[in-house]
Amino acid sequence: MASVKLIGASPSPFVNRVQIALNLKSIDYEFLEETFGAKSELLLKSNPVHKKIPVLIHNEKPICESLIIIQYIDELWMSGPSILPSDxxxxxxxxxxxxxxxxxxxxxxxxxxxxxxxxxxxxxxxxxxxxxxxxxxxxxxxxxxxxxxxxxxxxxxxxxxxxxxxxxxxxxxxxxxxxxxxxxxxxxxxxxxxxxxxxxxxxxxxxxxxxxxxxxxxxx
Amino acid sequence: MASVKLIGASPSPFVNRVQIALNLKSIDYEFLEETFGAKSELLLKSNPVHKKIPVLIHNEKPICESLIIIQYIDELWMSGPSILPSDxxxxxxxxxxxxxxxxxxxxxxxxxxxxxxxxxxxxxxxxxxxxxxxxxxxxxxxxxxxxxxxxxxxxxxxxxxxxxxxxxxxxxxxxxxxxxxxxxxxxxxxxxxxxxxxxxxxxxxxxxxxxxxxxxxxxx
Structure with missing residues (x-):
């Protein structure tokens, strides 16, 4: 089972943000596509507060909000190129x-x-x-x-x-x-x-x- | 001249956030009190986008938005107690x-x-x-x-x-x-x-x- 999963939908710019960050860090992930207008049980369970994509699931733990996810990716996979400035x-x-x-x-x-x-x-x-x-x-x-x-x-x-x-x-x-x-x-x-x-x-x-x-x- | 200045007003909860963070880290600062309903030239110059308090000025450089300022304080003065979790x-x-x-x-x-x-x-x-x-x-x-x-x-x-x-x-x-x-x-x-x-x-x-x-x- 992939340890990195992304709940999202391709037309969402907020989902695209996370995809770009994962690509920059060369991280393989499983894309769990949501159907427009519906919300999967996994999404509701993973983001009960906002019920919105994207949600990154890393080692079974969900992270929500695209810019917060990007910071998480940057802080966790420090071996790849930096996304946020070091200063x-x-x-x-x-x-x-x-x-x-x-x-x-x-x-x-x-x-x-x-x-x-x-x-x-x-x-x-x-x-x-x-x-x-x-x-x-x-x-x-x-x-x-x-x-x-x-x-x-x-x-x-x-x-x-x-x-x-x-x-x-x-x-x-x-x-x-x-x-x-x-x-x-x-x-x-x-x-x-x-x-x-x-x-x-x-x-x-x-x-x-x-x-x-x-x-x-x-x-x- | 103090190297840390805070443009703010005491009744503002967002300003209080920054004051609490500075207190936690035991950082001395100069408080530059804004008058309610007016905006000082320094404020307009330091936060031209939002024109809002609080603004932290550190070594003459302005940082805006209270939660961003708190992260800055936490990342810069790492010797004090941590404000954000380390994980x-x-x-x-x-x-x-x-x-x-x-x-x-x-x-x-x-x-x-x-x-x-x-x-x-x-x-x-x-x-x-x-x-x-x-x-x-x-x-x-x-x-x-x-x-x-x-x-x-x-x-x-x-x-x-x-x-x-x-x-x-x-x-x-x-x-x-x-x-x-x-x-x-x-x-x-x-x-x-x-x-x-x-x-x-x-x-x-x-x-x-x-x-x-x-x-x-x-x-x-």
Whole structure:
């Protein structure tokens, strides 16, 4: 029996976060796919408080909340590349932006918007978040010339934000607008290309067409 | 010039969290008191994203968000007592409950409630949170006979929840009801007494009368 299991569903960006972290650390795991709209007994038992994916089950013990899981993975499998910075201050700053992204990047708000105006306002909020993150990226990556928020390699903030890139593309297609806009966030546009072409990410984030299909069936 | 400064205000439970953590680690700091309703230039400069207290300034560098600050303090001053558990799994669980408390313990919701019914519903949510935390306390502290969530000493979850105890008492007085109820959360009632009488906490959380006075002037 695999000692690492992940309860999740591929279209979930929060699940993708954990998949990317496990890939970065080269950890084999069993993927326990949840059916959309249903909740397995294992999920209810493993995350009785929130009843949400992802849940990582390691040695039969569950860990919930994607950013907490990533920190757990990073702290436990220290032999792989570091996901959080080693310096406590840099780590605090990475946690700050991770929390900020979780607070502001509400795709549900865009989806549930009552009308065109409300929807555009929700998209604007996401774009405003990206503009701030562009500033942070420039600060933390040699004036924007670095590869990732985490330096040369993908790190915590990269994963926290990058997991949404597939869904940004879906929104762009469905709403016919730009989320990651070269005129507003040029460094992040290039960062996104680098992020999505990384081996640890490629297999974790579904293709845009797949997400689009999922959205048409389940979210509209 | 002190190398550790805290921008805050005494009635803020989130500021109290940081004060408790600094006290536990016996770290001297300069308290830079913000005036209620105003925001100093230093605050705006130090936390341009959220513009909120607390902000810890260490060696001229700002760290924001109370639970992130606590982790920073714990990781940096490792010589003092540990605030987070040393085991990665226990640490993940502590982070989970810290995030849960921040998500559910909305005193602002109670304050802003439109009427009696709405207010009682908001209080019920806090009580439901406490009932879950009572369960967790029983699980993690020798069937409820331990001292703290963190074991023998005050830890991360103790601070995350304990900072609200002063305000729970204020709500109980103002609304004439019970928040921390001996019939629903008996272990937490005793835990609260232990927590509030700890030297690291005593000077950090203001007296109920002071908070009541503050509430009457500023929040009503």
């Amino acid at each position: 406590p201050y840099d780590r605090a700053i990475a946690r700050f932006w991770g929390a900020y992204i979780d607070d502001k990047c509400s795709l549900a708000e865009i989806r549930k918007a009552g009308g065109e105006e409300e929807r555009l306002a929700a998209v604007d909020k996401v774009v405003a978040m990206l503009v701030l993150l562009e500033e942070y990226f420039i600060n933390c990556s040699s004036e924007g010339n670095g590869n990732f928020f985490g330096g040369d390699n993908i790190g915590y903030v990269d994963i926290a934000l990058g997991c949404f890139l597939g869904w940004f593309k879906v929104m762009e297609k469905m709403l016919n607008l730009k989320v990651l806009d070269i005129t507003k966030t040029p460094c992040l546009v290039k960062w996104a290309e680098r992020f999505c072409s990384d081996d640890a990410v490629k297999n974790a984030i579904p293709e845009t067409e797949q997400l689009l299909e999922f959205a048409k069936i389940h979210l509209m | 990665p799994y226990d640490r993940a669980i502590a982070r989970f409950w810290g995030a849960y408390i921040d998500d559910k313990c909305s005193l602002a919701e109670i304050r802003k409630a439109g009427g009696e019914e709405e207010r009682l519903a908001a209080v019920d949510k806090v009580v439901a949170m406490l009932v879950l935390l009572e369960e967790y306390f029983i699980n993690c502290s020798s069937e409820g006979n331990g001292n703290f969530f963190g074991g023998d000493n005050i830890g991360y979850v103790d601070i995350a929840l304990g900072c609200f105890l002063g305000w729970f008492k204020v709500m109980e007085k103002m609304l004439n009801l019970k928040v921390l109820d001996i019939t629903k959360t008996p272990c937490l009632v005793k835990w609260a007494e232990r927590f509030c009488s700890d030297d690291a906490v005593k000077n950090a959380i203001p007296e109920t009368e002071q908070l009541l006075e503050f509430a009457k002037i500023h929040l009503m």
